[in-house]
Amino acid sequence: MTGQPRLDDHLQRYSETSSHAPAVAAAVDAIAMASIEIADLIGTGELADAAGVTTGHNSDGDLQRNLDVQADAILRRCLAGLPIAALASEEMREPQIGDREGRICVAIDPLDGSSNIDVNMTVGTIFSILPTPDDPGLAFRQRGSSQLAAGFITYGPQTSLVLTLGDGVDIFVLDRRSGCFRLARGAVQISEACEEFAINAANRRHWDPPVRAFVDECLAGVEGPANHNFNMRWIGSLVAEIYRILTRGGVFLYPSDARPGYGDGRLRLTYEAHPMAFIVEQAGGSASTGRERILDLAAQTLHQRVPLVMGSSNEVRRVEELHCDPLLAASVSAPLFARRGFFRL
Numbered sequence: 617m618t619g620q621p622r623l624d625d626h627l628q629r630y631s632e633t634s635s636h637a638p639a640v641a642a643a644v645d646a647i648a649m650a651s652i653e654i655a656d657l658i659g660t661g662e663l664a665d666a667a668g669v670t671t672g673h674n675s676d677g678d679l680q681r682n683l684d685v686q687a688d689a690i691l692r693r694c695l696a697g698l699p700i701a702a703l704a705s706e707e708m709r710e711p712q713i714g715d716r717e718g719r720i721c722v723a724i725d726p727l728d729g730s731s732n733i734d735v736n737m738t739v740g741t742i743f744s745i746l747p748t749p750d751d752p753g754l755a756f757r758q759r760g761s762s763q764l765a766a767g768f769i770t771y772g773p774q775t776s777l778v779l780t781l782g783d784g785v786d787i788f789v790l791d792r793r794s795g796c797f798r799l800a801r802g803a804v805q806i807s808e809a810c811e812e813f814a815i816n817a818a819n820r821r822h823w824d825p826p827v828r829a830f831v832d833e834c835l836a837g838v839e840g841p842a843n844h845n846f847n848m849r850w851i852g853s854l855v856a857e858i859y860r861i862l863t864r865g866g867v868f869l870y871p872s873d874a875r876p877g878y879g880d881g882r883l884r885l886t887y888e889a890h891p892m893a894f895i896v897e898q899a900g901g902s903a904s905t906g907r908e909r910i911l912d913l914a915a916q917t918l919h920q921r922v923p924l925v926m927g928s929s930n931e932v933r934r935v936e937e938l939h940c941d942p943l944l945a946a947s948v949s950a951p952l953f954a955r956r957g958f959f960r961l
């Protein structure tokens with residue numbers, strides 16, 4: 617491990633490649649430093665009880681845990697003073713305005729999957745880095761394809777940083793002895809041989825027919841149109857699911873469903889779907905709502921949700937095909953996604 621290239625050297629080389637790059641490199645470095653602190657906090661068993669305590673609700677109505685709040689504070693402290701024009705977080709109702717001359721804007725989900733904290737399962741930090749637009753008020757209304765960089769950190773048995781700077785995906789692992797991240801896997805590619813699907817199957821009765829049809833095909837295995845068998849996985853932590861898909865392929869779905877409040881699924885476009893879609897596409901996979909490419913969408917509001925299907929391209933394409941099937945589409949019960957408030961640029 618000690619001979620592997622270090623994240624800071626990788627960022628140093630990248631920072632010479634464009635006018636935005638020094639600010640992007642500084643932000644990624646700061647997030648990596650913050651993640652070492654967050655990993656320490658999560659790894660302290662003694663704190664785990666306190667970490668699981670619920671402190672209230674965030675602006676989107678999710679239960680907010682002590683550790684959500686602490687992770688948010690650590691990230692904001694580490695990012696303070698950098699040339700960042702606006703910082704958005706799942707834990708803040710509105711973006712925080714920063715350096716007016718800053719060339720980049722950053723959106724974070726400080727602790728994804730935090731309902732897993734008290735059961736000692738993998739959680740993570742997600743980030744998206746965008747260029748500052750002419751009107752900084754539109755910072756987080758850009759389409760996902762405008763992102764300059766995106767990444768996530770998983771706090772599991774290893775603390776791993778998955779990073780795209782727009783030219784492929786690299787995975788760095790925290791070398792705890794030297795306190796720095798080192799390259800573990802470069803140019804990661806999602807396998808096309810998809811053998812696992814991930815969805816919260818408890819919601820089956822609320823799904824739209826195209827989603828039900830897709831999962832039925834997976835369950836039918838070699839006896840159905842997919843013509844091969846699948847395993848099912850559901851960790852309840854987006855970062856862990858996408859890490860698995862980057863490692864051995866598969867498809868993840870959090871679709872819209874008929875439950876009140878789930879008409880656009882559960883995951884947030886700006887700081888969950890956009891960065892994950894950028895990473896997945898950079899690794900050769902696909903990310904879609906079932907009808908549209910995630911990176912073509914732009915949010916109208918900061919905490920806006922979006923149905924999300926991502927992973928191995930063939931499976932994502934199959935979900936899209938089923939959404940176009942006139943027989944299945946005609947019986948969609950949840951309000952049509954096409955009526956929802958996204959900018960299509």
Ligand code: F6P
Pocket residue numbers: 728729730731816852853854855870882883
């Ligand atoms: O951030 C939302 C999140 O915790 C994701 O990490 C995860 O994929 C999802 O919610 C789990 O949702 P549910 O509890 O509905 O299965």
Ligand code: MN
Pocket residue numbers: 725727728729854888
């Ligand atoms: Mn999250």
